[in-house]
Amino acid sequence: MNFSNSKVLVRVDFNVPLDAQYNITDDTRIEAAIPTLKMLLEKNNALIIMSHLGRPQKQKNDDGSINANKFTLEHIVGRLSTLLSTPVQFAKDTIGEDAIAKVEELSAGEVLVLENTRFHKEEAAGEEQFASQLAKMADVYVNDAFGTAHRAHASTATVAKFFSKDKKAFGLLMKKELENAEKVINNPARPFTAIVGGAKVSDKILLIKELLNKVDNIIIGGGMAYTFMKAKGGTIGTSLVELDKLNLANELLSIAKEKGVNFYLPKDSIIADSFNKDANTKMCDSDKIDENWMGLDIGEVARKEFAGVVETSKTILWNGPMGVFEMEPFSGGTSAIAHAVAYATKKGAFSLIGGGDSVAAINQSGLNDQVSFISTGGGAMLEYLEGKELPGVAAILND
Numbered sequence: 001m002n003f004s005n006s007k008v009l010v011r012v013d014f015n016v017p018l019d020a021q022y023n024i025t026d027d028t029r030i031e032a033a034i035p036t037l038k039m040l041l042e043k044n045n046a047l048i049i050m051s052h053l054g055r056p057q058k059q060k061n062d063d064g065s066i067n068a069n070k071f072t073l074e075h076i077v078g079r080l081s082t083l084l085s086t087p088v089q090f091a092k093d094t095i096g097e098d099a100i101a102k103v104e105e106l107s108a109g110e111v112l113v114l115e116n117t118r119f120h121k122e123e124a125a126g127e128e129q130f131a132s133q134l135a136k137m138a139d140v141y142v143n144d145a146f147g148t149a150h151r152a153h154a155s156t157a158t159v160a161k162f163f164s165k166d167k168k169a170f171g172l173l174m175k176k177e178l179e180n181a182e183k184v185i186n187n188p189a190r191p192f193t194a195i196v197g198g199a200k201v202s203d204k205i206l207l208i209k210e211l212l213n214k215v216d217n218i219i220i221g222g223g224m225a226y227t228f229m230k231a232k233g234g235t236i237g238t239s240l241v242e243l244d245k246l247n248l249a250n251e252l253l254s255i256a257k258e259k260g261v262n263f264y265l266p267k268d269s270i271i272a273d274s275f276n277k278d279a280n281t282k283m284c285d286s287d288k289i290d291e292n293w294m295g296l297d298i299g300e301v302a303r304k305e306f307a308g309v310v311e312t313s314k315t316i317l318w319n320g321p322m323g324v325f326e327m328e329p330f331s332g333g334t335s336a337i338a339h340a341v342a343y344a345t346k347k348g349a350f351s352l353i354g355g356g357d358s359v360a361a362i363n364q365s366g367l368n369d370q371v372s373f374i375s376t377g378g379g380a381m382l383e384y385l386e387g388k389e390l391p392g393v394a395a396i397l398n399d
Contacts, residue, residue: 001036001142001169004043005108009138010036010171011155011392013147013376014051014076022075027083029147030076032376034083036144036171037111041086046106048137049080050094050155052118052148066119073116084111091115095133103137117155124151126158135162144171146178147377149392150384160395168396173376178393180373181384184352189314190216195306195337197222197320198357201245205252206386207319212255217262217313219306221298221322221333225286228253228265234287237271239295264309268299270323270330277327297323298333307340314348316341318362319355319382325364338365345371354381 012033017025024030040047056071074090081088089112091099102112117123122130131154135141141163143149148156160168170178184192194211196204201224211218220228223240230241231249256263269286271293272279283299284290298306310316318341322333338361345351353362354375362368375381384390 001039001043001171003140003167004045006045006139007048007103007106007137008040008045008140008142009048009050009134009159010040010142011145011148011159012037012049012051012171013145014049014073014080015053015147016076018075022070024076024079027079029376030079030083032173033144033171036142036173037084039172040142041084041109041111044108045140046108047111048103048106048114049111050114050117050134051076051145052123052153052155053116054118056116056118057121057124068119071116071119073113077113080111080113086111088113094120095130095137099137117153120154123154126152126154128154128158128161130154131158132162134159139167141168142171143168143392143396144173145392146174146375146380148380149174149377149390150380150388152391157391157395170393170396174393176373177375177377177381178384180352180375181354181381183350184315184317185214185385188214189350191313192315193217193219193309193313193317195219195221195310195316195318195320195341197224197322197334198355199223199240201227201242201249201252204320204382205248206388207382208252209255210386211317212252212259212261215261215317217264217309218256219264219309221266221302221306221337222320223295224320225266225269225298226295229287232287235289236287236295237289237291237293239269239271239289262309264306266298266302266322266333267305268301269295270297270299270332272296272329275324277329279329281329295323296327297325297330298336303333303336307336310337310340311344311347313344314350316344316349316351317385318351318353318358319385321357321361325357325361331364334361335365338362338367342367342370354378354385 325334
């Protein structure tokens with residue numbers, strides 16, 4: 001980003017959570033983009049910022065119109081202004097008259113936020129004409145939105161076609177995200193342990209298959225563990241299970257054995273008689289769950305075994321919780337993993353936390369400043385680790 005005195009079109013990921021009054025409840029993604037924006041401002045550039053917020057095309061009003069009050073990016077302008085310590089202007093449209101007029105008047109050192117890119121259906125379609133209109137506003141394009149780098153959208157990929165190689169760049173956040181992912185993908189320090197949790201095996205098939213080529217240990221927790229338990233002939237009560245993935249689960253276990261990867265499943269679970277924070281609970285073997293009971297967290301034996309593996313690792317990737325950590329009685333397993341990852345990191349391990357729920361879990365545990373890197377892009381990080389090319393990355397690298 002060695003350009004100055006230019007109008008710079010910056011794609012960021014300001015898709016932040018809002019409460020019922022449209023107040024920002026977590027500004028992590030905005031804060032993550034600040035170093036790039038400040039660096040560009042220091043070089044006397046004018047910034048034209050674009051982002052999406054939510055899914056306005058999928059949550060329209062009853063009459064089919066866009067719910068502008070809910071999804072307008074105007075909600076983030078005040079917070080952005082505070083973090084940048086400079087006034088931030090707002091355009092009431094993305095490529096319309098207001099945006100064009102304000103861009104024309106924009107001077108060096110000034111900041112303008114365009115309206116939500118997803119108010120236009122052409123955004124998700126990656127339409128060239130829409131991207132061309134965005135590109136016409138600026139001299140330079142910078143993509144700092146790792147969280148949407150896996151989308152071939154107009155503002156994340158197509159727009160880059162309209163800028164020459166020396167007029168497009170990654171932002172500092174994108175650089176950090178890619179460099180830290182590469183530490184896990186290429187020549188990781190060993191032992192390398194992957195912790196994979198979440199509800200469904202089907203969501204993580206590609207990730208697990210790719211990791212089996214790289215890791216020494218893989219730890220499985222969350223709802224997906226019970227599909228593996230069932231596949232191995234265990235009884236799992238009413239625990240979450242994907243019956244059509246039992247053969248796949250056995251296939252993954254066979255691949256792990258063939259490659260010499262230690263494949264850890266939770267030996268015990270905290271089970272409940274209903275999916276409820278006030279349910280009756282008890283501990284039992286994960287493959288011997290009573291009828292009408294369900295596994296909602298890993299048990300004490302599993303926690304100790306998993307923590308032992310994590311604490312002796314040199315590289316750690318964590319994607320997905322160990323249980324229903326949002327409900328207090330079932331948060332202990334995820335918390336135990338968070339503490340083990342923090343302990344290993346303190347001893348010199350490199351730890352990468354990727355995926356929305358894992359990030360929420362590490363934040364909930366208060367250990368977010370005790371791990372090596374927390375990714376801002378759940379889906380993008382997942383696809384990158386699966387070995388897929390990310391359109392938002394390729395668009396900058398390729399002419």
